[in-house]
Amino acid sequence: MSDEMMDEGGKVKKFLYLNRKAPYGTIYALESLEVVLIAAAFDQDVSLAFVDDGVYQLCKGQDTAGVDMKNFSPTYNALGDYDITKLYVEKESLEERGLSVDDLMDIVYEDEDDDWAEKPSIRLVSRTEMAEVMEQQDVILSF
């Protein structure tokens, strides 16, 4: 993290955390979430992207009781409290895996500019749109 970024009134950059791994088979998904929460303290413009096996991270109904691992999926719903309200999910990645947006958690945030109305954080985008989202970033972090 550069000094410039942490300066008071420094330029706000667009950060994209690009997630491409399923949640429990490797540590990537959990590590990504940890870094996102740390980075949230720096008041940057943060978006999350879920591509390829990364879409599995957002599946609802995760129950890890039988595998003796921490179920970290509820944490995604807390991201709104850290002003992380843009979760881009690639439609084609879902479809290739036999999934639809209905299989994902209902992740919401409270919009302070709209009387704290609850709004969906998940933005379903096409592969072409995802490429555009990536193009618009200053920094992309891969997990």
Place this chain on the structure above:
Amino acid sequence: MILHTVNKSPFERTALESCLDHAQPGSAVLMLEDGVYGAVAGSRVADKVAQAAKDCKLYVLGPDLAARGISQDKLVAGVGVVDYGGFVDLAAENSSVQAWL
């Protein structure tokens, strides 16, 4: 017969594909950990899995399925769900275990 196990996502590695191409008719294939994603109906690999289910006995490990939020009614027809005890039974019933890592 051999018990084949697959623990990788079929969308990231070719383990499931290689496994199904080598599993002889009558053998057992157990999908576990990220391998359970291979058992979901309607996916890019579902047709190949459904085809394999005609000749082989296909299973997924229930606790790994539940951890990932995949409900049992989303599975390819013909795929059975086993618990850890069932995994042990499969290992005991077969002469050897081939893990497609």
